[in-house]
Amino acid sequence: METPARPVPVTILTGFLGAGKTTLLNRIVRADHGLRAAVLVNDFGAINIDAQLVVGVEGDTIALANGCICCTIRDDLLRTALRLVDRPLPPEYLIIEASGVSDPWAVADTFLLPELRPYFRLDSVITVVDADYVRQQPAYEALIVEQISAADIVVLNKIDLVPPDQLANVEAWVRRIVPQARIVPATYGDIPLSLVLDVGRFQQRAATPRMVAVTAHDEGHDHATADHDDHHHDHGAEFATWSYVCDRPFTLNAFRRAILNLPPAIFRGKGLVYLAEVPQRRAVLQVVGTRVQVTVGEPWGDQAPQTQMVFIGVPGMIDEPALRAGFEQCLLAPDQPVSTAPAASQTWQRPAGL
Numbered sequence: 001m002e003t004p005a006r007p008v009p010v011t012i013l014t015g016f017l018g019a020g021k022t023t024l025l026n027r028i029v030r031a032d033h034g035l036r037a038a039v040l041v042n043d044f045g046a047i048n049i050d051a052q053l054v055v056g057v058e059g060d061t062i063a064l065a066n067g068c069i070c071c072t073i074r075d076d077l078l079r080t081a082l083r084l085v086d087r088p089l090p091p092e093y094l095i096i097e098a099s100g101v102s103d104p105w106a107v108a109d110t111f112l113l114p115e116l117r118p119y120f121r122l123d124s125v126i127t128v129v130d131a132d133y134v135r136q137q138p139a140y141e142a143l144i145v146e147q148i149s150a151a152d153i154v155v156l157n158k159i160d161l162v163p164p165d166q167l168a169n170v171e172a173w174v175r176r177i178v179p180q181a182r183i184v185p186a187t188y189g190d191i192p193l194s195l196v197l198d199v200g201r202f203q204q205r206a207a208t209p210r211m212v213a214v215t216a217h218d219e220g221h222d223h224a225t226a227d228h229d230d231h232h233h234d235h236g237a238e239f240a241t242w243s244y245v246c247d248r249p250f251t252l253n254a255f256r257r258a259i260l261n262l263p264p265a266i267f268r269g270k271g272l273v274y275l276a277e278v279p280q281r282r283a284v285l286q287v288v289g290t291r292v293q294v295t296v297g298e299p300w301g302d303q304a305p306q307t308q309m310v311f312i313g314v315p316g317m318i319d320e321p322a323l324r325a326g327f328e329q330c331l332l333a334p335d336q337p338v339s340t341a342p343a344a345s346q347t348w349q350r351p352a353g354l
């Protein structure tokens with residue numbers, strides 16, 4: 001394999017489940033950057049929903065599902081990256097959306113391996129933070145802090161959902177974890193492209209030792225630092241995923257009930273939904289904590305209508321038969337009438353206490 005004249009710049013998008021990485025990625029790929037970009041999307045669940053939600057990439061979108069590129073399917077990342085540069089027309093830019101459970105240090109490390117180093121240049125690690133929800137995940141705070149600590153740029157997202165004093169608190173908390181990073185407040189990942197692509201921030205800090213500030217749950221008690229070099233663990237122990245696929249349509253009202261009845265142990269859900277009320281279009285489900293969005297999206301096109309959903313939650317607390325039974329009850333019965341009024345996009349609120 002020939003070494004390219006200019007190594008391909010790599011941007012790693014990271015951040016906890018539901019923070020807004022795919023939303024930001026969509027903005028980046030739709031923007032007018034004129035680059036032949038390849039996009040690599042990693043979903044922790046068995047189905048790669050995110051790759052189906054990324055639209056309009058000039059080059060291509062490659063899905064890496066059923067594991068995390070920082071640990072269980074790290075070799076897939078290495079092989080895929082090598083295949084990209086071996087193409088007759090290699091990409092001019094590579095954007096990687098890591099799964100919401102991944103450790104960005106480990107993803108970055110892969111690009112520093114001797115196999116990849118000649119072909120790629122890490123440009124920056126961008127960590128997307130959900131300003132509304134980030135402090136409400138105490139069980140996963142260590143991972144969230146690790147993701148933030150790897151950032152060259154923090155996109156402080158969802159500022160539309162938080163009052164100014166909460167925003168100031170979250171920003172101060174982020175600043176304590178990663179004092180050297182640039183922090184960019186945003187709504188729906190709406191930030192200038194010049195702040196995220198080809199910014200060369202990774203190199204600037206490459207010489208500094210990798211020390212991660214670990215914060216206590218109690219605000220203001222930031223304490224020791226730790227070296228995270230060998231942190232390639234399997235996330236299977238920390239997160240459980242469950243997927244549901246079905247070719248028959250749901251009715252919207254029953255689906256709404258099933259989603260609002262999801263157990264609190266499930267804090268993330270996403271998928272494409274085949275709804276009887278809008279059979280010709282893909283409905284997109286998004287569950288982040290208590291917030292649920294169902295958006296009526298693009299026509300199914302060549303794809304046969306099919307519900308594909310992934311749910312992520314606390315291991316040992318997801319009753320799969322009960323979940324399956326709940327969704328089977330949403331299926332349209334053969335003689336059941338369907339509302340002729342087309343279903344519009346909806347926002348629902350799950351009960352608090354999640």
Ligand SMILES: Nc1nc2c(ncn2[C@@H]2O[C@H](COP(=O)(O)OP(=O)(O)OP(=O)(O)O)[C@@H](O)[C@H]2O)c(=O)[nH]1
Nearest residue numbers: 017018019020021022023100157158187188286293
């Ligand atoms: N209100 C609000 N919602 C947002 C914002 N940004 C993203 N969202 C919504 O948050 C949900 C999750 O966004 P995604 O972009 O899928 O999040 P993600 O980080 O890719 O999630 P994972 O794939 O689980 O890691 C979607 O319903 C988005 O529409 C924002 O700034 N404000």
